[in-house]
Each structure stands twice: as C-alpha cells, then as structure tokens.
Amino acid sequence: MPLDAASTPETIVPLARSGEHLRDLDQLPASAAEPSQTVKEQVQAFLAHAELVGLSTVGSNGWPVSHCMHFASANGPQMRPVLYLFTHEHKRKLTNIQGNPRVGAFVLEGRSDGDPATAPSLKIQGLATQVTDPKEHQLAMECQFQKEGYEFARYLGLETQPALRIDVVSAVWQDPANGIAPVTVDYSDTFSALDAPEAA
Numbered sequence: 001m002p003l004d005a006a007s008t009p010e011t012i013v014p015l016a017r018s019g020e021h022l023r024d025l026d027q028l029p030a031s032a033a034e035p036s037q038t039v040k041e042q043v044q045a046f047l048a049h050a051e052l053v054g055l056s057t058v059g060s061n062g063w064p065v066s067h068c069m070h071f072a073s074a075n076g077p078q079m080r081p082v083l084y085l086f087t088h089e090h091k092r093k094l095t096n097i098q099g100n101p102r103v104g105a106f107v108l109e110g111r112s113d114g115d116p117a118t119a120p121s122l123k124i125q126g127l128a129t130q131v132t133d134p135k136e137h138q139l140a141m142e143c144q145f146q147k148e149g150y151e152f153a154r155y156l157g158l159e160t161q162p163a164l165r166i167d168v169v170s171a172v173w174q175d176p177a178n179g180i181a182p183v184t185v186d187y188s189d190t191f192s193a194l195d196a197p198e199a200a
C-alpha cells in the first residue's frame with residue numbers, strides 16, 4: 001500500500017548523488033526507445049507486490065555473493081524505484097556494500113501454472129547503502145509493514161536491524177504473459193535530482 005508522500009524524510013541523501021559510482025553508466029545497456037510512464041508504472045506495481053528479491057553484492061575477493069531477501073519499495077525522483085531491505089549486523093552484505101555499493105538484483109514472480117516462461121521479472125543494476133538517518137529507517141519499516149502479505153514484518157524486530165537502501169540505476173522489465181518483451185529502463189538521469197524518495 002502506498003505511503004503518503006508527506007511522510008517522506010526530508011533529510012534523505014541518496015548515495016548516488018555523490019556521483020562517485022556513476023562513472024560507468026555509459027556502459028549500461030541502452031533502451032531501444034525511451035520507456036513510457038506506463039512501463040515505469042508497471043515496474044512500480046510489480047515491485048509493490050513481489051515477495052522476494054535475489055540480491056548480489058561484490059565481496060572483497062571480487063566474486064559476487066547472492067542473497068535471497070524480503071524487500072519493500074519506495075518511489076524516488078521521476079518514478080525511480082528504491083528498494084528497502086533489512087538484515088543483521090556483521091552480515092557479509094553489509095561489509096560488501098561498504099567496499100563496493102554496486103549491486104545486481106533479480107525479482108521474479110512465480111505463476112500458479114508453474115511455467116516460469118510466463119512470469120514477469122525485473123533485472124536490476126543499482127547502488128546500495130546502509131540507512132543511517134532515523135527518519136528514513138522508520139520509512140523503510142513502514143514500507144515493509146504496509147506491503148500486502150508482509151504482516152509478519154511487525155514481529156521481526158526491524159527497529160533494531162540495519163536497513164539497506166538500493167537506488168535502481170537501470171532495470172530490464174519483461175512480462176511475457178501480457179506480451180511485454182524485455183525493455184531497458186534507464187533511471188541514471190534521475191540521480192541529479194535532489195528529491196528524497198516517496199514511499200511506494
């Protein structure tokens with residue numbers, strides 16, 4: 001369920017605004033055409049109800065490490081998705097993103113007929129950081145609490161757990177069952193905006 005934009009912390013400063021890790025954005029796959037607002041709305045709706053994300057961080061040895069996690073989403077500038085995830089202290093993913101904030105993620109929705117070929121999916125390249133602002137940490141919790149099917153989140157003690165924020169830089173969206181072929185959505189131009197994300 002969407003949160004009111006008025007509850008958005010005004011003090012949030014996305015990691016990506018520094019530009020430090022955006023030098024390689026010209027190497028991202030280019031979209032054949034500028035994705036329409038409809039495509040971005042489809043991505044938002046998909047993230048709002050998808051249950052799990054496969055997150056890949058880069059370890060100190062240069063090898064990727066994969067993690068399957070629950071998540072919630074929020075809206076950044078110009079409909080750019082922001083993902084919030086919770087973890088525990090001293091986990092590898094926290095150490096990894098401190099050394100290299102570039103992450104990959106994959107969200108796949110299963111179909112009741114069991115045919116993965118018809119399932120919608122989203123492949124993500126993004127920048128991750130640990131949430132340090134208390135207001136944003138509260139926003140991340142509210143995003144989890146209000147997500148459909150995530151009622152259990154209220155009993156996980158998220159108040160004391162570190163929250164991760166992933167700003168989506170580029171994504172590939174497809175929904176074969178509805179005739180949507182893979183389309184690249186480039187959000188990199190939104191990182192110059194100074195707006196805090198709005199809760200999805």
